[in-house]
Amino acid sequence: MKTEDIKVEVDGKEQTFTVRSPSLTDQREAQKAYNTAFTDAIKSNSVVRAKMDDVLEDQGLWNKEKQKKYEKLQEELLAGEKKLAKGGFALIDAKKLALKMRDVRLEIRDLISVRTSLDNHSAEGQADNARFNHLVSSCVVYKENDKPYFKDLEDYMNRMDDPVALASASKLANIIYGLDNDFEKGLPENKFLKKYKFVNDDLRFIDKQGRTIDSDGRLVNADGRYIDEQGSFVDRDGNPVDKEGEYVVDAEPFLDDDGKPVVLEEEKETKEDEAPKSEDKDKDKEADSKTESSE
Numbered sequence: 001m002k003t004e005d006i007k008v009e010v011d012g013k014e015q016t017f018t019v020r021s022p023s024l025t026d027q028r029e030a031q032k033a034y035n036t037a038f039t040d041a042i043k044s045n046s047v048v049r050a051k052m053d054d055v056l057e058d059q060g061l062w063n064k065e066k067q068k069k070y071e072k073l074q075e076e077l078l079a080g081e082k083k084l085a086k087g088g089f090a091l092i093d094a095k096k097l098a099l100k101m102r103d104v105r106l107e108i109r110d111l112i113s114v115r116t117s118l119d120n121h122s123a124e125g126q127a128d129n130a131r132f133n134h135l136v137s138s139c140v141v142y143k144e145n146d147k148p149y150f151k152d153l154e155d156y157m158n159r160m161d162d163p164v165a166l167a168s169a170s171k172l173a174n175i176i177y178g179l180d181n182d183f184e185k186g187l188p189e190n191k192f193l194k195k196y197k198f199v200n201d202d203l204r205f206i207d208k209q210g211r212t213i214d215s216d217g218r219l220v221n222a223d224g225r226y227i228d229e230q231g232s233f234v235d236r237d238g239n240p241v242d243k244e245g246e247y248v249v250d251a252e253p254f255l256d257d258d259g260k261p262v263v264l265e266e267e268k269e270t271k272e273d274e275a276p277k278s279e280d281k282d283k284d285k286e287a288d289s290k291t292e293s294s295e
Contacts, residue, residue, distance in 0.1 A: 037130030
Protein backbone atom coordinates (compact mmCIF):
# COMPACT_ATOMS: atom_id res chain seq x y z
CA MET A 1 0.00 0.00 0.00
CA LYS A 2 1.45 3.34 -1.05
CA THR A 3 1.50 6.12 1.52
CA GLU A 4 2.53 9.76 1.52
CA ASP A 5 3.05 12.00 4.54
CA ILE A 6 1.92 15.63 4.67
CA LYS A 7 2.71 18.26 7.26
CA VAL A 8 0.02 20.82 8.01
CA GLU A 9 -0.26 23.51 10.66
CA VAL A 10 -3.34 22.88 12.82
CA ASP A 11 -4.26 25.35 15.57
CA GLY A 12 -0.81 26.89 15.40
CA LYS A 13 0.99 23.55 15.70
CA GLU A 14 2.51 21.51 12.86
CA GLN A 15 1.10 18.00 12.64
CA THR A 16 1.93 15.10 10.35
CA PHE A 17 -0.74 13.09 8.55
CA THR A 18 -0.51 10.04 6.32
CA VAL A 19 -2.43 9.74 3.08
CA ARG A 20 -2.65 6.10 2.02
CA SER A 21 -3.73 4.51 -1.23
CA PRO A 22 -7.32 3.16 -1.09
CA SER A 23 -7.88 -0.41 0.10
CA LEU A 24 -10.29 -2.76 -1.67
CA THR A 25 -12.93 -1.91 0.93
CA ASP A 26 -12.39 1.79 0.33
CA GLN A 27 -12.75 1.30 -3.40
CA ARG A 28 -15.96 -0.73 -3.05
CA GLU A 29 -17.56 1.89 -0.83
CA ALA A 30 -16.37 4.66 -3.14
CA GLN A 31 -17.93 2.85 -6.11
CA LYS A 32 -21.24 2.80 -4.25
CA ALA A 33 -20.94 6.55 -3.82
CA TYR A 34 -20.23 6.85 -7.57
CA ASN A 35 -23.29 4.78 -8.49
CA THR A 36 -25.58 6.74 -6.19
CA ALA A 37 -24.32 10.10 -7.44
CA PHE A 38 -24.60 9.00 -11.09
CA THR A 39 -28.18 7.82 -10.60
CA ASP A 40 -29.14 11.05 -8.85
CA ALA A 41 -27.50 13.08 -11.62
CA ILE A 42 -29.42 11.23 -14.34
CA LYS A 43 -32.67 11.74 -12.44
CA SER A 44 -31.96 15.45 -12.28
CA ASN A 45 -31.43 15.51 -16.07
CA SER A 46 -27.67 16.03 -15.99
CA VAL A 47 -26.02 15.50 -19.37
CA VAL A 48 -23.87 12.41 -19.93
CA ARG A 49 -20.43 12.73 -21.51
CA ALA A 50 -21.58 11.03 -24.73
CA LYS A 51 -23.98 13.93 -25.30
CA MET A 52 -21.60 16.67 -24.26
CA ASP A 53 -20.59 17.72 -27.79
CA ASP A 54 -24.25 18.07 -28.76
CA VAL A 55 -24.95 20.30 -25.75
CA LEU A 56 -21.89 22.44 -26.43
CA GLU A 57 -22.93 22.97 -30.04
CA ASP A 58 -26.57 23.66 -29.14
CA GLN A 59 -25.44 26.34 -26.68
CA GLY A 60 -22.98 27.81 -29.17
CA LEU A 61 -20.05 26.99 -26.87
CA TRP A 62 -18.27 24.74 -29.35
CA ASN A 63 -18.32 24.40 -33.12
CA LYS A 64 -16.29 23.15 -36.07
CA GLU A 65 -14.22 26.34 -36.18
CA LYS A 66 -13.17 25.98 -32.54
CA GLN A 67 -12.42 22.30 -33.10
CA LYS A 68 -10.18 23.19 -36.06
CA LYS A 69 -8.45 25.87 -34.03
CA TYR A 70 -7.89 23.40 -31.20
CA GLU A 71 -6.36 20.84 -33.58
CA LYS A 72 -4.16 23.52 -35.22
CA LEU A 73 -2.84 24.66 -31.83
CA GLN A 74 -2.10 21.07 -30.87
CA GLU A 75 -0.15 20.58 -34.09
CA GLU A 76 1.76 23.82 -33.50
CA LEU A 77 2.66 22.69 -29.99
CA LEU A 78 3.83 19.29 -31.18
CA ALA A 79 5.96 20.85 -33.94
CA GLY A 80 7.56 23.13 -31.37
CA GLU A 81 8.39 20.21 -29.09
CA LYS A 82 10.07 18.37 -31.96
CA LYS A 83 12.07 21.44 -33.02
CA LEU A 84 13.27 22.10 -29.45
CA ALA A 85 14.26 18.44 -29.04
CA LYS A 86 16.26 18.46 -32.29
CA GLY A 87 18.07 21.81 -31.76
CA GLY A 88 20.58 23.06 -34.31
CA PHE A 89 19.42 26.69 -34.43
CA ALA A 90 20.17 29.91 -32.54
CA LEU A 91 19.64 29.78 -28.78
CA ILE A 92 17.84 33.12 -28.78
CA ASP A 93 15.39 31.76 -31.36
CA ALA A 94 14.96 28.62 -29.30
CA LYS A 95 14.03 30.79 -26.32
CA LYS A 96 11.44 32.64 -28.42
CA LEU A 97 10.03 29.28 -29.54
CA ALA A 98 9.79 28.03 -25.95
CA LEU A 99 7.96 31.20 -24.89
CA LYS A 100 5.64 30.86 -27.87
CA MET A 101 4.89 27.29 -26.82
CA ARG A 102 3.96 28.57 -23.36
CA ASP A 103 1.47 30.96 -24.95
CA VAL A 104 0.03 28.26 -27.20
CA ARG A 105 -0.46 25.91 -24.27
CA LEU A 106 -2.31 28.63 -22.33
CA GLU A 107 -4.45 29.34 -25.37
CA ILE A 108 -5.37 25.67 -25.60
CA ARG A 109 -6.34 25.56 -21.92
CA ASP A 110 -8.46 28.67 -22.32
CA LEU A 111 -10.12 27.26 -25.44
CA ILE A 112 -11.14 23.98 -23.81
CA SER A 113 -11.98 25.46 -20.40
CA VAL A 114 -15.67 25.46 -21.24
CA ARG A 115 -15.51 21.74 -22.08
CA THR A 116 -13.67 21.01 -18.84
CA SER A 117 -16.22 22.96 -16.83
CA LEU A 118 -19.15 21.18 -18.46
CA ASP A 119 -17.50 17.80 -17.95
CA ASN A 120 -17.36 18.44 -14.21
CA HIS A 121 -21.12 18.97 -14.28
CA SER A 122 -21.87 15.92 -16.40
CA ALA A 123 -23.41 12.89 -14.73
CA GLU A 124 -20.08 11.07 -14.86
CA GLY A 125 -18.23 14.14 -13.60
CA GLN A 126 -20.48 14.46 -10.57
CA ALA A 127 -20.14 10.74 -9.89
CA ASP A 128 -16.34 10.92 -10.20
CA ASN A 129 -16.28 13.73 -7.64
CA ALA A 130 -18.49 11.75 -5.25
CA ARG A 131 -16.17 8.74 -5.49
CA PHE A 132 -13.06 10.84 -4.95
CA ASN A 133 -14.57 12.68 -1.98
CA HIS A 134 -15.41 9.34 -0.36
CA LEU A 135 -11.83 8.14 -0.83
CA VAL A 136 -10.36 11.28 0.72
CA SER A 137 -12.66 10.96 3.72
CA SER A 138 -11.38 7.44 4.43
CA CYS A 139 -7.71 7.56 3.41
CA VAL A 140 -6.28 10.24 5.74
CA VAL A 141 -4.98 9.30 9.20
CA TYR A 142 -2.88 10.81 11.97
CA LYS A 143 0.65 9.55 11.50
CA GLU A 144 1.29 9.19 15.25
CA ASN A 145 -1.61 6.82 15.97
CA ASP A 146 -3.09 5.83 12.60
CA LYS A 147 -6.53 7.16 13.59
CA PRO A 148 -8.76 8.58 10.82
CA TYR A 149 -8.72 12.36 10.55
CA PHE A 150 -12.27 12.55 9.17
CA LYS A 151 -15.14 10.84 10.99
CA ASP A 152 -16.97 10.08 7.75
CA LEU A 153 -17.83 11.51 4.34
CA GLU A 154 -20.15 14.12 5.82
CA ASP A 155 -17.37 15.34 8.11
CA TYR A 156 -15.04 15.72 5.12
CA MET A 157 -17.68 17.52 3.05
CA ASN A 158 -18.25 19.97 5.89
CA ARG A 159 -14.51 20.65 6.14
CA MET A 160 -13.43 20.71 2.49
CA ASP A 161 -11.75 24.10 3.01
CA ASP A 162 -9.77 22.72 5.96
CA PRO A 163 -5.99 22.96 5.26
CA VAL A 164 -5.66 19.24 5.99
CA ALA A 165 -8.51 18.43 3.61
CA LEU A 166 -7.00 20.52 0.82
CA ALA A 167 -3.51 19.04 1.22
CA SER A 168 -4.89 15.51 1.53
CA ALA A 169 -7.03 15.79 -1.60
CA SER A 170 -4.05 17.02 -3.60
CA LYS A 171 -1.81 14.24 -2.32
CA LEU A 172 -4.42 11.51 -2.88
CA ALA A 173 -4.97 12.73 -6.44
CA ASN A 174 -1.23 12.30 -7.01
CA ILE A 175 -1.40 8.74 -5.66
CA ILE A 176 -4.54 7.65 -7.52
CA TYR A 177 -4.23 9.47 -10.84
CA GLY A 178 -0.46 9.83 -11.04
CA LEU A 179 -0.72 13.61 -11.00
CA ASP A 180 2.48 15.55 -10.42
CA ASN A 181 2.68 18.81 -8.49
CA ASP A 182 5.69 19.65 -10.66
CA PHE A 183 3.81 18.94 -13.89
CA GLU A 184 4.61 22.40 -15.29
CA LYS A 185 8.33 21.88 -14.71
CA GLY A 186 8.21 18.75 -16.84
CA LEU A 187 6.83 20.45 -19.93
CA PRO A 188 9.35 20.53 -22.82
CA GLU A 189 9.43 24.32 -23.09
CA ASN A 190 10.00 24.78 -19.35
CA LYS A 191 12.68 22.08 -19.22
CA PHE A 192 14.51 23.92 -22.01
CA LEU A 193 14.18 27.32 -20.33
CA LYS A 194 15.48 25.94 -17.04
CA LYS A 195 18.31 23.99 -18.67
CA TYR A 196 19.67 27.12 -20.33
CA LYS A 197 19.09 29.24 -17.20
CA PHE A 198 16.37 31.47 -18.60
CA VAL A 199 14.17 30.57 -15.59
CA ASN A 200 14.83 29.39 -12.03
CA ASP A 201 13.46 26.35 -10.17
CA ASP A 202 10.14 28.16 -9.73
CA LEU A 203 9.99 28.81 -13.48
CA ARG A 204 10.41 32.54 -12.94
CA PHE A 205 12.52 34.45 -15.45
CA ILE A 206 16.06 35.27 -14.33
CA ASP A 207 18.94 37.29 -15.78
CA LYS A 208 22.55 36.16 -16.12
CA GLN A 209 23.14 37.08 -12.48
CA GLY A 210 20.27 34.88 -11.33
CA ARG A 211 18.04 37.82 -10.38
CA THR A 212 14.31 37.51 -11.05
CA ILE A 213 13.02 39.54 -13.98
CA ASP A 214 9.86 39.78 -16.07
CA SER A 215 9.60 38.46 -19.61
CA ASP A 216 11.02 41.75 -20.93
CA GLY A 217 14.07 41.71 -18.67
CA ARG A 218 12.94 44.20 -16.02
CA LEU A 219 13.98 43.44 -12.43
CA VAL A 220 11.23 42.24 -10.09
CA ASN A 221 11.25 41.12 -6.46
CA ALA A 222 9.78 37.95 -4.94
CA ASP A 223 6.31 39.53 -4.98
CA GLY A 224 6.54 40.48 -8.64
CA ARG A 225 7.02 44.20 -7.91
CA TYR A 226 9.32 46.15 -10.22
CA ILE A 227 12.55 47.24 -8.53
CA ASP A 228 15.75 49.04 -9.50
CA GLU A 229 19.34 47.88 -9.07
CA GLN A 230 19.25 48.94 -5.41
CA GLY A 231 16.03 47.06 -4.71
CA SER A 232 13.85 50.17 -4.45
CA PHE A 233 10.34 50.10 -5.91
CA VAL A 234 9.83 51.52 -9.40
CA ASP A 235 7.13 51.35 -12.05
CA ARG A 236 7.54 49.35 -15.27
CA ASP A 237 9.37 52.31 -16.82
CA GLY A 238 11.83 52.69 -13.93
CA ASN A 239 10.22 55.69 -12.21
CA PRO A 240 10.49 55.62 -8.37
CA VAL A 241 7.33 54.64 -6.45
CA ASP A 242 6.66 53.93 -2.78
CA LYS A 243 5.41 50.75 -1.11
CA GLU A 244 1.81 51.62 -2.01
CA GLY A 245 2.74 52.23 -5.64
CA GLU A 246 2.45 56.02 -5.44
CA TYR A 247 5.01 58.03 -7.42
CA VAL A 248 7.86 59.51 -5.39
CA VAL A 249 8.09 63.11 -6.66
CA ASP A 250 8.39 66.65 -5.34
CA ALA A 251 4.73 67.56 -5.73
CA GLU A 252 3.90 71.09 -6.82
CA PRO A 253 0.49 72.84 -6.60
CA PHE A 254 -1.71 73.18 -9.67
CA LEU A 255 -2.31 76.68 -11.00
CA ASP A 256 -5.56 78.55 -11.57
CA ASP A 257 -6.39 80.67 -14.65
CA ASP A 258 -4.33 83.53 -13.24
CA GLY A 259 -1.30 81.34 -12.71
CA LYS A 260 -1.68 81.30 -8.94
CA PRO A 261 -1.37 78.10 -6.84
CA VAL A 262 -4.69 76.35 -6.20
CA VAL A 263 -5.08 75.64 -2.48
CA LEU A 264 -7.78 73.14 -1.50
CA GLU A 265 -10.00 73.79 1.53
CA GLU A 266 -8.57 70.84 3.45
CA GLU A 267 -5.07 72.17 2.85
CA LYS A 268 -6.10 75.55 4.23
CA GLU A 269 -7.57 73.90 7.32
CA THR A 270 -4.37 71.90 7.81
CA LYS A 271 -2.25 75.05 7.66
CA GLU A 272 -4.58 76.84 10.09
CA ASP A 273 -4.38 73.92 12.52
CA GLU A 274 -0.60 73.93 12.34
CA ALA A 275 -0.28 77.68 12.89
CA PRO A 276 -1.32 77.71 16.60
CA LYS A 277 1.00 74.82 17.28
CA SER A 278 3.86 76.89 15.88
CA GLU A 279 2.88 79.84 18.05
CA ASP A 280 2.67 77.60 21.11
CA LYS A 281 6.18 76.36 20.46
CA ASP A 282 7.45 79.96 20.28
CA LYS A 283 5.73 80.75 23.58
CA ASP A 284 7.24 77.65 25.17
CA LYS A 285 10.70 78.67 24.02
CA GLU A 286 10.15 82.20 25.37
CA ALA A 287 9.01 80.81 28.72
CA ASP A 288 12.00 78.50 28.93
CA SER A 289 14.29 81.44 28.16
CA LYS A 290 12.77 83.53 30.96
CA THR A 291 13.10 80.63 33.37
CA GLU A 292 16.76 80.24 32.58
CA SER A 293 17.33 84.00 33.02
CA SER A 294 15.66 84.05 36.42
CA GLU A 295 17.83 81.19 37.55
